[in-house]
Each structure stands twice: as structure tokens, then as C-alpha cells.
Amino acid sequence: MDFDYDDEQDALREAVKGLVGKAYGDYENRRRAVQDDPGFDEKLWAQLAEMGLLGLPFAEEDGGVGAGPVEIGIVCQELGRVIAPEPYLTSVVLAGGLVSACGTPEQRRELLGALSAGESVLAFAHDEPGRGWTASAESVTAARDGDAWTLTGVKEPVPHGARADVLVVSAALPEGGGTGLFMVDGADTDRTGYPTYDGTRAARIAFDGTAATPLGEPGTDLTNSISTVQDITRVMAANQALGAMQYLLPTTTEYLRSRKQFGVPLSTFQALTFRAADMYVSLQLTRSMVDWATMVVAKGDPVAVADAARRVSVQVSRAGRHLGQEAIQLHGGIAMTMEYSVGMYAAHLTALDHLLGDGTHHLRELAAHVTDHDALDPLA
Amino acid sequence: MQLELTEDERAFRDEMREFFTTKVPQEIRDTVAAGRELTKDQLVESQRTLNAAGLAVPRWPVEWGGQDWTEIQFHIWHEEMERAFVPTPLAFNAGMIGPVIAHFGTEEQKKEFLPKTANIDIFWSQGFSEPDAGSDLAGLRTTAVKDGDDWVVNGQKTWTTLGQYGDWIFTLVRTDPDAKKQAGISMLLIDMESEGLEVRPIQLIDGGHEVNEVWFEDVRVPAENLVGELNGGWSIAKFLLGNERVGVAPSGITKRVIARVKGLAEDRFADDPLLRARIAELENELLALELTTMRVAANSVEGKPDPASSVLKLKGSVLQQQVSELVLDLAGPAGLASGAGDESDLSEWARLAGPTYLNLRKASIYGGSNEVQRQIIARNILGL
Numbered sequence: 001m002d003f004d005y006d007d008e009q010d011a012l013r014e015a016v017k018g019l020v021g022k023a024y025g026d027y028e029n030r031r032r033a034v035q036d037d038p039g040f041d042e043k044l045w046a047q048l049a050e051m052g053l054l055g056l057p058f059a060e061e062d063g064g065v066g067a068g069p070v071e072i073g074i075v076c077q078e079l080g081r082v083i084a085p086e087p088y089l090t091s092v093v094l095a096g097g098l099v100s101a102c103g104t105p106e107q108r109r110e111l112l113g114a115l116s117a118g119e120s121v122l123a124f125a126h127d128e129p130g131r132g133w134t135a136s137a138e139s140v141t142a143a144r145d146g147d148a149w150t151l152t153g154v155k156e157p158v159p160h161g162a163r164a165d166v167l168v169v170s171a172a173l174p175e176g177g178g179t180g181l182f183m184v185d186g187a188d189t190d191r192t193g194y195p196t197y198d199g200t201r202a203a204r205i206a207f208d209g210t211a212a213t214p215l216g217e218p219g220t221d222l223t224n225s226i227s228t229v230q231d232i233t234r235v236m237a238a239n240q241a242l243g244a245m246q247y248l249l250p251t252t253t254e255y256l257r258s259r260k261q262f263g264v265p266l267s268t269f270q271a272l273t274f275r276a277a278d279m280y281v282s283l284q285l286t287r288s289m290v291d292w293a294t295m296v297v298a299k300g301d302p303v304a305v306a307d308a309a310r311r312v313s314v315q316v317s318r319a320g321r322h323l324g325q326e327a328i329q330l331h332g333g334i335a336m337t338m339e340y341s342v343g344m345y346a347a348h349l350t351a352l353d354h355l356l357g358d359g360t361h362h363l364r365e366l367a368a369h370v371t372d373h374d375a376l377d378p379l380a
Numbered sequence: 381m382q383l384e385l386t387e388d389e390r391a392f393r394d395e396m397r398e399f400f401t402t403k404v405p406q407e408i409r410d411t412v413a414a415g416r417e418l419t420k421d422q423l424v425e426s427q428r429t430l431n432a433a434g435l436a437v438p439r440w441p442v443e444w445g446g447q448d449w450t451e452i453q454f455h456i457w458h459e460e461m462e463r464a465f466v467p468t469p470l471a472f473n474a475g476m477i478g479p480v481i482a483h484f485g486t487e488e489q490k491k492e493f494l495p496k497t498a499n500i501d502i503f504w505s506q507g508f509s510e511p512d513a514g515s516d517l518a519g520l521r522t523t524a525v526k527d528g529d530d531w532v533v534n535g536q537k538t539w540t541t542l543g544q545y546g547d548w549i550f551t552l553v554r555t556d557p558d559a560k561k562q563a564g565i566s567m568l569l570i571d572m573e574s575e576g577l578e579v580r581p582i583q584l585i586d587g588g589h590e591v592n593e594v595w596f597e598d599v600r601v602p603a604e605n606l607v608g609e610l611n612g613g614w615s616i617a618k619f620l621l622g623n624e625r626v627g628v629a630p631s632g633i634t635k636r637v638i639a640r641v642k643g644l645a646e647d648r649f650a651d652d653p654l655l656r657a658r659i660a661e662l663e664n665e666l667l668a669l670e671l672t673t674m675r676v677a678a679n680s681v682e683g684k685p686d687p688a689s690s691v692l693k694l695k696g697s698v699l700q701q702q703v704s705e706l707v708l709d710l711a712g713p714a715g716l717a718s719g720a721g722d723e724s725d726l727s728e729w730a731r732l733a734g735p736t737y738l739n740l741r742k743a744s745i746y747g748g749s750n751e752v753q754r755q756i757i758a759r760n761i762l763g764l
Contacts, residue, residue, distance in 0.1 A: 001382065001383060001384070001385055001389065001452045001455075001674070002381060002382045002452075003381060003674065003675045004381065005381060006381075009381070070381045249762075253762045253763065253764055256764055257763070257764065267764040270755075270758075273754075273755075273758035273759075273762070273764040274751070274754045274755075274758065276758060276762055276764060277753075277754040277755075277757035277758045277762065278754070280691070280757050280761060280762060281691050281694055281695055281757070284672055284688055284691045285665075285668040285669065285672055285691070285695065286668070287672075287675075288668055288671035288672040288674075288675050289667070289668045289671060291381065291671070291675070292383070292667075292671045294381070295381055295382065295383035296383060298381070298382075298383070299383055299384070311664050311667060314661070314664050315664060315665075315668050363657055363660055363661060363664075364657070366660040366663075366664065367653060367656040367657040367659070367660040368656070370642065370649070370656045370659050370660045370663070371642055371646065371649050371656075374639045374642075374643075375463075375635045375636050375638070375639035376635060376663055376666070376667050378383075378667060378670060378671055378674075379383065379384075379385060
């Protein structure tokens with residue numbers, strides 16, 4: 001039982017911080033990076049690949065580095081601290097995670113090798129209009145003709161779907177066979193990209209008898225695997241949100257010290273400093289929960305990971321809204337502008353909150369199981 | 381970063397679990413589990429059982445009965461104690477004056493007081509707050525004037541918890557009336573049998589007698605009972621209050637109250653999604669608090685608490701209150717039967733729910749009110 005990072009992990013953090021800090025330490029650079037498609041900096045993406053970060057989660061025989069969840073969490077925290085718009089979470093952790101969990105050895109080598117090298121961006125096409133935050137597909141269906149598979153239906157919103165070289169698509173299997181995963185070349189689809197409110201990109205992707213290659217054993221129901229990879233992604237999204245929150249608090253307190261109204265710094269008003277103190281409380285509690293959930297992922301039991309993912313998601317949802325909203329309010333009008341960082345951080349936290357289930361969604365699950373256990377034991 | 385306990389830590393946990401569940405009398409543990417008030421004899425018996433095994437004051441220096449444990453061992457000790465509903469060692473003794481004497485006291489004071497303090501041969505009371513010095517503790521006015529070899533103490537203390545059981549009282553007094561507020565304060569150890577010292581009960585809104593006023597009228601205190609430097613009492617007070625913040629939020633007890641409620645009101649859960657959601661949210665917040673306690677404990681340097689300990693006090697007290705509110709809501713109309721006694725058809729937990737809820741309003745006031753904690757966070761941590 002130990003909450004400390006070791007020296008190698010600290011070194012990793014410094015390296016990532018150095019790289020993404022150079023790119024986006026000046027918020028204006030982030031603003032510029034998301035103005036034009038693909039909504040992120042391809043050069044930085046290549047540098048992340050060179051540093052080995054894109055292959056971090058994947059086995060060495062698949063072209064990856066084989067690092068653990070703590071290391072991936074560190075990367076996500078540092079990307080979150082500068083709200084880097086690069087699709088690390090959705091492409092590497094989520095889509096890459098699915099390939100790693102479900103792909104055949106050949107598929108893993110091919111897709112993850114290219115992803116790790118920065119040659120190919122993956123996206124997970126999963127949400128469907130009217131449905132979200134589930135592990136299954138419904139309105140996009142898969143049809144089989146011998147060994148050939150085709151997909152029909154609409155996926156939207158697909159994070160970074162317009163830029164992705166390869167789409168990992170979930171689809172309802174024939175005859176109620178559950179949910180399968182398929183690979184589709186991005187260029188073979190009818191897709192429309194657009195910006196999201198936090199400056200990144202998503203897309204509508206339509207399939208109309210589009211040829212697709214099954215990921216893993218054809219026809220297998222992969223709902224459970226999808227669920228687990230989503231849970232891991234939730235924990236990594238929590239790491240990313242933590243990084244963003246760790247930026248918001250000091251930025252807000254610095255503003256309270258320097259901004260003068262009525263001839264005095266804002267920090268002379270207790271009505272404001274007490275609210276900053278409450279932000280600190282939220283942040284500390286969140287950090288503990290994120291560290292814990294990351295360690296649960298490292299232990300690897302999928303049932304425990306699902307529980308930890310729900311719990312950290314509730315905490316991060318509550319805290320992300322608290323810090324995002326208060327950071328804007330304590331700054332005042334300046335935080336409403338695009339040219340100042342804080343409002344966009346709040347927007348990014350909001351987007352992360354709604355990527356894989358917000359606090360209320362996960363609380364509903366926890367509430368359903370509230371009588372299944374006695375007192376919670378985080379070390380169990 | 382690693383979640384698992386090591387093999388040694390697991391063995392240690394088993395050892396603690398075995399001890400707490402077999403050596404401390406069941407009746408005492410049942411009293412704690414039911415949320416009833418402990419008698420003085422029960423408090424003393426429980427602590428002596430722990431002390432005999434070296435488990436009453438593990439955070440003290442080793443030469444005075446402390447343990448050379450890792451932070452995770454301290455955590456396991458505390459967690460297993462609460463899990464078994466063993467009363468935690470008396471805070472005034474184990475958490476407050478013991479560490480103060482060990483840190484600031486003379487060799488004679490250590491020898492005289494520490495063994496008796498660990499074993500509750502002396503039951504300590506706390507003489508800090510006064511009618512005009514609450515959150516603004518440095519505004520205290522009780523005076524001590526040197527007369528020959530003695531200090532002569534006059535004034536009044538208040539909110540003295542369990543003062544009716546007290547043998548001795550550690551007291552902040554003004555020894556230099558001319559110095560700036562904080563600078564003229566000293567700490568004296570005062571025998572509560574002394575002539576001129578009187579304890580008067582205060583009845584609280586839960587109907588109970590938990591706190592007292594302590595009056596001093598020309599109470600003579602031998603000079604050797606001064607702790608630390610003359611006029612150095614404020615540093616001692618800060619040291620003590622810093623330690624108090626860490627121990628004051630019993631997240632382990634609070635989560636077990638929830639667990640108990642789930643068992644008691646099981647039939648209520650099936651068709652009440654709002655109730656389930658309320659419990660789930662509280663459990664989650666308590667988990668975050670417990671994890672923060674572990675993380676902060678690991679960061680304390682040489683006994684100095686991490687400044688983030690204010691978070692523990694602030695959040696811990698609020699959650700304790702929210703859980704008591706939940707229990708009272710669950711009791712519903714049965715909660716009105718607080719004065720019914722055991723002849724009632726209504727269950728004991730429901731009868732205790734109202735007084736407990738009212739009693740716990742104190743949690744956000746004592747130990748440095750939650751507003752004081754926010755001030756500490758804003759000023760000392762955030763630099764505002």
C-alpha cells in the first residue's frame with residue numbers, strides 16, 4: 001500500500017510535461033491548434049510516438065512498450081494539465097485498448113504497431129444517436145455473407161472520427177448474437193467531422209453495407225471486453241481530468257492574488273477565498289480517488305476495475321463541475337472568453353465528464369448495488 | 381504506487397484483528413456499535429487492555445510506549461480498531477497531552493505523567509476554550525500569576541468534554557497580560573482536585589451531559605507544572621490542534637454507521653431508489669476521504685501533519701453529520717421516541733437517531749471550526 005511514484009515514474013512525468021508543456025504551456029498555442037482540422041498538432045502526435053508514449057499500454061510483441069496503468073495515468077494527467085487536444089485517450093487508450101484486448105495476434109501487431117509508431121490514428125465508433133455510455137451496439141448492425149461482413153447504420157458522435165485512419169466499429173451481431181467489433185478503413189465511410197465544444201473533433205459516420213473486418217474471432221460477442229476497456233478508459237479519463245483540475249486551482253488562486261477591484265486584491269475577500277478552499281478540498285479528495293482507481297486497474301480484476309471506474313467517475317464528475325464552475329465564477333468575465341484558458345478547461349472537463357458516463361449515470365449503478373456489500377474496504 | 385498490502389502488513393492486520401475482536405470485552409464493543417454512550421469505567425478498561433499490549437499510544441515516541449511502525453501499520457491499527465468497534469484511545473490523553481508532554485515536557489514531567497496518561501491512571505481534560513475565546517482561542521483571559529513557587533489561576537474554561545471524569549486538566553492561561561495576544565500564553569497542568577476548581581455541567585441540545593464549565597478561583601498550581609517555555613503556550617496549542625485535525629474525523633466509524641444502517645433498514649431499500657442513491661453517494665465520499673487520510677498520513681513529516689489535514693477535519697465532520705442525518709431520516713417518526721427507554725416497541729437505533737443527529741452538529745464547530753479550517757487552507761496552503 002503506497003501512494004508514491006517511483007523515480008522512473010517521476011522521470012516519465014517530467015519528460016511528458018516537458019514535451020507537452022513546450023507545445024501547449026502557452027494556452028494560445030492550444031487555441032491555435034484546435035482552430036483547423038484535424039483539431040490537434042500532427043507534429044506533436046509524431047513526437048509522442050517517438051517518445052514511445054503512443055505504444056505505452058501495448059505489449060512489446062505488438063509494437064508497444066508494455067507499461068502499466070500508473071504510467072499511462074501519468075501521461076493522461078500531463079495531457080490534461082495543458083488540455084492537449086491530441087486523441088490519446090480515445091485513440092490509444094480506448095480504441096487501441098480494444099484492439100489489444102480483442103484482436104488476433106496479427107491484427108494487434110499490424111494495428112498497434114502502426115498506432116504506436118504514430119502512422120495510424122484509431123477511433124472507436126460506438127455511440128449511436130439516442131444511445132450512449134453502454135457497452136453494446138444496437139442500431140448499427142453487422143451482416144454476414146460467408147466470410148464477408150458488412151455494416152449498416154449511423155455512429156455519432158465518434159471522437160476524432162473524421163481524422164481516423166482506422167475505425168474500430170461496434171455493431172449488433174446477427175440473430176441477437178451480442179455486440180461484435182469490426183475494423184473499417186476510415187476512407188471507406190461516409191463521414192462528416194465537426195468541432196466539439198472543447199475544441200476537439202467528432203464525426204457522424206454512416207455505414208451502408210460497408211465492408212468490415214471482424215476484430216478477433218468472427219461473430220464473437222465482445223460486450224464484456226468492451227465494457228472492461230471502457231472502464232479502464234474511464235479511469236484514464238479521470239487522470240486526465242485530474243491534470244486539468246490541477247491547473248485550474250493555482251490559476252484561480254493566482255488570479256485572486258493579482259486581480260484588484262475596489263482598490264484591493266480579490267484575495268482580501270473571504271467570500272472568495274473560502275470558495276477557493278473548497279476547490280482545494282475537492283481536488284485533494286479527487287486525487288486520492290484517481291490514484292486509488294489507477295492502482296485497482298494495475299491489479300487487473302475486471303469486477304474490481306468496473307467498481308473503481310464507477311466510483312472515480314462519480315467523484316471526478318462532481319469535482320470537475322465544482323472546479324470548472326468555480327474557476328470561471330471566481331475569475332469573472334475574463335473566464336468567459338476564448339482567449340483565456342480557464343473557460344476552455346471547464347469545457348474540456350465537461351466533455352470528459354460526458355464521454356463515458358457522468359456522475360449521475362455511475363451513481364445509478366452504485367445505488368443499484370448498495371446493499372451488496374457491508375462497509376467498503378479500499379484495500380480489499 | 382501499489383494497492384496490495386505486503387505479506388508482513390497482512391500478517392500485522394490479522395494480528396490486530398485478532399486482538400481487537402478477542403481481547404476487548406464484547407459488551408464495550410457492542411456499546412460502541414450501537415452508538416450508546418460509554419461509561420468512564422468502560423473507556424478506562426478498554427484503553428488499559430490496549431495499553432497492556434502496547435496498542436494504546438503507538439504514535440508516541442518509542443521510549444514512552446510508542447511503536448516504530450510504518451504509516452500503513454498505523455492505518456491498519458486504526459482501521460481494525462474501528463472495524464471491531466473498539467473505542468479509540470481517549471483523545472485527551474493519547475492524542476493531545478501525551479504527545480505534548482513527550483515533545484515539550486521536562487524529563488520529570490515525562491516520567492511523572494506519560495505512563496499514567498497512556499494507562500488513563502490520569503483521565504485528562506482539556507482547558508482551552510473560554511466563553512469569549514472560541515475560534516479566537518488566543519483571546520483567552522484565564523490568568524496565572526506567580527506567587528512564590530506557585531502559579532495562582534483565576535478564570536473560566538468551557539466546553540470541557542467529559543470534564544466530569546477528569547483527574548487533571550491541561551490548561552492554557554495568560555501569564556503575561558502585557559504581551560500581544562498569542563505571546564503571553566502558557567500551558568499549565570492542573571490537578572482537578574485542587575481547591576478553588578469547580579466543574580459545572582452544561583446540558584447540550586441532545587439532552588446529554590457531555591461538556592462542562594471549569595471555574596478557577598485562586599487555584600494554586602506548582603511551578604513545575606508549567607509545560608514548555610513560559611509564554612510559549614501558543615506553539616504548544618498549535619502543535620496540539622494540528623494533531624487533533626488528523627484524528628478528529630472518524631471516517632472508519634462513519635462508514636460503519638452506514639453499513640449498519642443498511643442492515644437495519646434493509647426492507648426500506650428495495651423500493652426506494654432515492655435512499656439508495658443517497659447512501660451510494662455518501663459511501664463514495666467516505667471512500668475518497670479514507671483514501672485521502674491514508675495519503676496524507678503517508679506525507680506527514682516527523683510527526684508534523686500534512687497541511688492537507690484540514691481537508692480531513694472539514695470533510696470528515698460534514699460526512700459524519702450527513703450520515704447522522706440519513707439515519708434520522710430513516711428512523712422517521714420513530715426518531716421522536718428518544719425518551720422512551722427500552723420498554724418501547726421502537727428499535728434502539730431509531731430512538732438514538734435524533735439525539736445523535738443533534739449532538740453531531742458539534743463536529744463542524746470543535747477542533748477548529750470548519751470556517752477556521754477553510755481559513756487555514758486559504759492562507760497556509762493556497763497563499764491567499
